[in-house]
Structure formats: structure tokens, C-alpha cells
Amino acid sequence: MHPHRLSRRRALAGGIGALAATAALGPLSGCAAPSTAAGPGQTRLRFWHLFGGGDGVNMQGMLDAFRAEHPDVSLEAATLQWGAPYYTKLGMAGAGGRAPELAVLHLARLAGFAPGRLLDPFDLDLLADLGVREQDFPAGIWQRGQVAGEQYAVPLDTHPFVLYYQTELCEKAGLMAGGKLKRIEGAEEFADALRAAKKVTGQPGLVTETLGPDCITPWRLFATFYSQTGGKVLSEDGKRLALDDTKALRVLEYMAGLAEEGLMVRRADYGASVGIFNGGKTAFHLNGEWEISSFRTTGIPFSMTTVPTLFGRPGTQADCHAFVLPHQADRGGATNEAAHELVAWLLRNSVAWAEGGHVPAYLPVLKDPAYLELKPQSEYRGAIDDVALDEPAWFAGSASRMWIELGAVFSGVLTGSRSPRGALTEAKARLRTLLDTPDPLPGAAS
Template sequence: MRSPHPSRRRVLAGSLSALATAGVLGPTAGCAAPSAAASGRTRIRFWHLFGGGDGVNMQTMLDAFRAARPDIELEATTLQWGAPYYTKLGMAGAGGRAPEVAALHMARLAGFGPGRLVDPFDPDLLAEAGVRPEDFPEDLWRRGQIDGRQYAVPLDTHPLVLYYQTDICRKAGLMDGKRLKPIGGAAEFTEALRAAKRVTGAAALVTETLGPDCITPWRLFSTFYSQTGGTVLTPDGKGLALDDAKALRVLEYMASLVDEGLWTRRADYGASVGIFNQGRTAFHLNGDWEVTTFRTGGTPFSMARVPALFGRATAQADSHAFVLPHQRGRDTGTDRAACAFVGWMLKNSVEWAAGGHVPAYRPVLADPAYLALDPQSAYRDVIDDVVLDEPAWFAGSASRMWIELGEVFSTLLTGSRTPREALSEAKRRLGRLLDTRNPLPGVAS
């Protein structure tokens, strides 16, 4: 997964009518798909949004699939990450001109009008491909269901994780052999940051705190707030459920680390990655996808789950999943080939895990090839403790909620809002989102 930073203009100002006028439903959106190519092979088309290191890993997997299944003619198309991808995919489904398979962030499923813009999988065809519910974390599998039908099959989960510099942490007395010592609670994390600062003389933690479409502050709040047991929205995603006391506890703690000089106050996404990659700070909180960047940089580092600072050992996450975009007349032959493709990708997802993501298919978690990935396999047990956004149309990766609340909590970290002011503004913006209709065509709010 590339750094999830879509342009604000693409998210908030790109209207569906303008996209239609620009021709996103033209030939590039997909024409009528025959169930078999002229060669006699079953043809399926796969749309995805993976660039950077993820794009390289995905291409390797797609090439391997083509070699393993010459009976299936696979056409793969990489589209622009974020809002442009989801708008185009939604409109293709609404127009019945969609590909046979596509990638979707699981937390965006509710906003994709299951039954309108995406179709359910046939459980018999999934079983035929070796895809069984018991091979996935129960909660993650359930998130792919709407009204008892399976609309999404998870490929991975990509949680917020803690990167740490092993040399600095060793000098600070924070290492236990090759791994970071367990950190139990907010007070212990503060002490760990202080110990690391004594070694470097600089702030011990760096994250993205500002910049266009700054979303990391939201992911940090979501992680820590989930550890208190709180939820942002009601379970159905239609109401506000923020607990003021729990949210303030988290926001005040976040602000205190910045105020004490333990957390770098001002860094955009690129700067935060660069500061850590240069070995100038001990800790970095980010998504798991920067592992390739840091391995290439050569600075000795490792990765761990985000410590349980507020009780529960949860971490904010999303999940790349496979879906069947809506088609007016589904064909059993292409559906069978699509399920075979999904099953093969799941069973061969060690290559995908090299990019940092935790495989959702449990048998891969025990694969010796996956266990040999270091540090990627070190935080694999987080798979049972990830927290996805509640099911709302405006939630999930590259969503309006991430950008709106990322901006709010950015102002907390940079010092222009107090914790109470940030909480008040976050609630105001969530209320506005809850009152706004889903803009995708054919989807009821």
C-alpha cells in the first residue's frame, strides 16, 4: 500500500457528474466482458489501486498466477489510488460495465452499496476454490458480510505499527535481546520516550503531524481511543458514539507528549519517514507499508505492535479485500474463474506480506516462508486485535472522515487547538458527515 494521501481536491471536490462528463465511464471503464476469450480461456479483469512497493509485489503475484493458471486469461489494470479509484469503480458498477474482480478497502464496503455496486460471492464457488470462513479471523471475515451474504474476501490487514531503531533503544535500555521490551501502559511509553531522548538529545517519536491530506493524526487517535473500549460511531455507522471522557483522556495524552518535546511537533509525511530513516529518532508510528523504505535505508530497525497504552492491545487498521463489482448478468464461468483467482492470491500471499501487510488467510501466518520475514512476521498476532472504522459510507481508507479528522487532530499536535477544542470540532465534522448523503449513484444513505 502506498502512503494513503489522496489530494483533498480529489476527495472533496471531484463531483460524480464531472467525472462522468470527463468520460470515466468510457472505454477505459470496461466494456462488455465475454465469459471466454477467443483462445478458449476464461477471461477475467482485475482492477486494483496498488502502486509503489505494493505495486511491484502485486505484479509479481499476478505474473505467477498467469503461469500457474494458463486456463484463465487475466487482465489487470492499475488505477489511481484513493478517491479517483473508488469513484470510477462505483460508477462502473452502477453502469453495469465493471471488471470481474476488484480490490477494495474493507472499511469502505458499507458505502459501496452491496447488492447495487458490488455483488455477493457464491459460497459454493469460494469453497470450490478453497476459501473457507474458518481460515480467516472471525471479525475480519464478518466485516465482509452484509445481511448474511459475503461481499468481500480479505487479503490482508494493514494496521498502525510501531517502528523502532534497535541501536538507540539498546543504548536506552529498552531492548530485550533482538526485540523491544514490552511496554505496559501510557506511563511506561512516556518513560521509554524519555529514555530514548536522553540518548539522542532529540524528540524520541516522529509521525506525520501536518501537511495536505494529513491522516496519520486520525489513525493515532483511532488506535489509542479504541484501546479505551470506545467507538467513534454506532455499530451501524449511522450515529455518533464518541465518549467525551475517553476521547479527552487520549487527546490530552497525545498533546502532553508533544508539549514535553518527546514527539516531533511539526513534520509532514515525507519528513517523518525521512527523520526515522536517517536514525535521528527512536520511534515512528505509521502504517506497516514503510518497511521496504526502511530496509532499503539501511538503518537498523525493527517493528512491533502498538503498545496497549489505554487498556486493550488494539490498533487502527483497514484491510485490502477482493470484491465482485456489480454486473448486470453474472456468468458462472467467469465467477468460478474469479473465485479461483481470489483463492490462489490468498494461498500465495507470502509475497504480498513482504510489503509489511499481515496476511488475512491464517494458513499463510504459519508458513515457514512468512515466518522467515523479519520484521514483517514479528507483529502478526495483531490480526486478532485490529479495529476497522464502523460501517459508514464516509469511512475507510482515502475517505472523507480520515481527511476531515486528520486535519482536526493535526491542529492538536501542532498546538493550534486544545484537546477540548479538537474534540468539539471532531464531533461537529462527524455530525456533518452523518447528515450528508452518500454521493455514489444508486446508493441510499
């Protein structure tokens, strides 16, 4: 099971309360990386990540390959619990002086990790010596890793919201050309495509998660379409509310209209939405790209593409897995060099990582013939240029309060329990509360 499934939802259930409860257990209770003494002549390197399911299998294979090529490095990798528990423990590690040499962080969560206090900056000269340079990444993603002129995060990938489609159903509906989904431009064209699919199957043309505990897909749906209007949820510095009422209402009314017309399944939790698409009678599914393995296992004829541009400009909600250096009072020397070497190696070899659906952030890999042969993974690689990351705020990004709070609000728009205008009013109220709440991570306060 992918960490973005039900296990993740349970991990997120406590929100800020879970952060406080975990912190109350005491410094790093039960979360340290396995302690294995390095052998003679070896450099010990500890790496924390949150990859489970298929991602965990892929990462383990990559780490084993690194070990085989670097016998002088004693690599200790620890997989910690996804969501709030992971981020609390990572923050406490940086604050308490018991941090690993390297860790994974969702890029949109960087602002909440007090770069300079909970995280250390990368040595860009060292990375350059290892073949990793700023120009090897999309500018927007690379720059999101910068704070006060220092590079605190190096992106591994982006995991965007994408459109899955049943190839045989879309062919019958006249929506295919040359073996691929025809280009869809504009909100009405997308609705027409759903109508055409429904005419073939008698079922709603689209399914996505609309309800359930810690339901976040309604937020991702809104954030994708809203980004296409050019609107921002927060100011560029993440400190002020910036929702544009007119643009937001346009998107929310469109979302409500799809459900009201019966063009999308109105009530489906996460597991049901995946199961319905797997049933083969619903033409389209909107979700993160990580469900590729679920649908391949079933064997349904499907493919994937970027989310169509419905509101004027390309854009899709996304976050990025990134590497960070948790704060160490004595960072430097061979262990720090080994951490940089592992980052560079994983980036150069991220074709293997892309097999799980993620789009590599290291641009040379996107041109690698081995990556281009991955289907349908390479079909939506263009999303790397149009990712809509949350603005920098401690409560934003994957596994965040904002996703859960606004996912619950916008769920009502899809299920019919909230009006678009009522949802907008409630979303703004919740955002103001989050803006007024200090970052609860230890060491993050100014």
C-alpha cells in the same frame, strides 16, 4: 513511491467534490481495463486494483505466476489511480453495467458501496471447493464483509498502524531484551520509553506525521489509542455519533502532552517524518507498515512491532484490502468461476504479498514457515487479532472524508494550534455533518 505517500494525498484532495467532478466526466471515462481478446479456449477475467509502488510490483509478480499456472484464463489486470478516483470509477462501473469480474476494495469502505446494487455476493460453496472457508480468517474481519447474510468482501490482508524502532538506539536506552523491544504497558511506560530514548540522543523519541495537506496520521494515532479505551466513534451500524467525551479527551490530552514535553517531533509532514526516522537519530516512528521498504533501502538498523497497549486493551487502527465482485447484470458462468479461482489463489500464495509489509488475512499463511521467516514482517502479525476498523459508514475507511476531516482537526492537537477540548468539539461537529450527508456514489442511494 508507495500509494500511501504524496501521490495518494493529491488523489484525495477533492474529497466529495472530487467524486462529483469525476462523475460529471461521464460513465467510466478512460478507466476501463485493457481490452485484450481471450484466446481460443480461454476465459477472460478482468481485475481492477489500486496497488502502486512496491505493492504494485508484488501484485504484478503474483498475477504473472497465476497466469503461468492457469493458461486457460486470460487475465487482464488494470491499476487505477489510488483514492477517490478509484472508488468513483468502481462505483460507476457497478452502477453502469461495465464492471470487471473482480476488484479490490478497502474493507472499511464496504458500507458505502451498496452491496446488492454496486456489488455482487461471493459464492461461498465455490470458494469452499477452492479451499477458502470462513474459519480461515479472523472472525471480526470476515464478518465485516457480510451484509444481510451474504458475503460481499473477502479480505486479503490487514495494513495496521505499527511501531517502528531503531534497534541500536533502543539498546543504548535500555529498552531492548533478547534482541527485541521490551514489552511496554500503559501510557506512562510509553512516555518513559520516549524519555529514555531522548536522553540517549538529545532528540524527541518519537516522530510521526503531524501536519500537511490531507494529513491523516493524527486521525490514525487518535483512532488507535481511542480503540484501546473501548470507545467507538460511531454506532455499530455507522449511523449515529458515539464518541465518548471522557475517553476521547483522555487520549487527546495524552497526545498533546507528548508534543508539549518534547517527546515527539511537533511539526513534520509525511515525507519529513519518514526522513527523520531514516536519519537514525529518532528512536520510534508510528506509521502504516508499508514503509518497511523505505527503511530497508536506507539500511538503518530497525525493527517493527504492534502498537503498545497504552489505554487498557490491545488495539490498532487498520483497514484491510479485500476482494469484491462489482455488479454485473449477467454475472455467472466461467468468468465468475475464474474470479473466485483468482481470489483463492492469491490468498493461498499471500506470503509473497506479505513481503511488502501487509499482514495476510488468510490464517493458514500466518503459520507458514516461509511467512514466519520474514523479518520484521512476522513480528507484528498479532495485530490481525486487534484491528480497529472504522464503523460502517460511507464516509469512513481508507481514502475517506472522515480520515481527512479528523486528521486535520487532530493535527492541531499535535502542533499546538488546537486544545484537546476544542478539537473534540470540532471533530463532533464534522462528524455530524458527514452523518447528515448522503453517499454521493452513483447507485448507492436507497
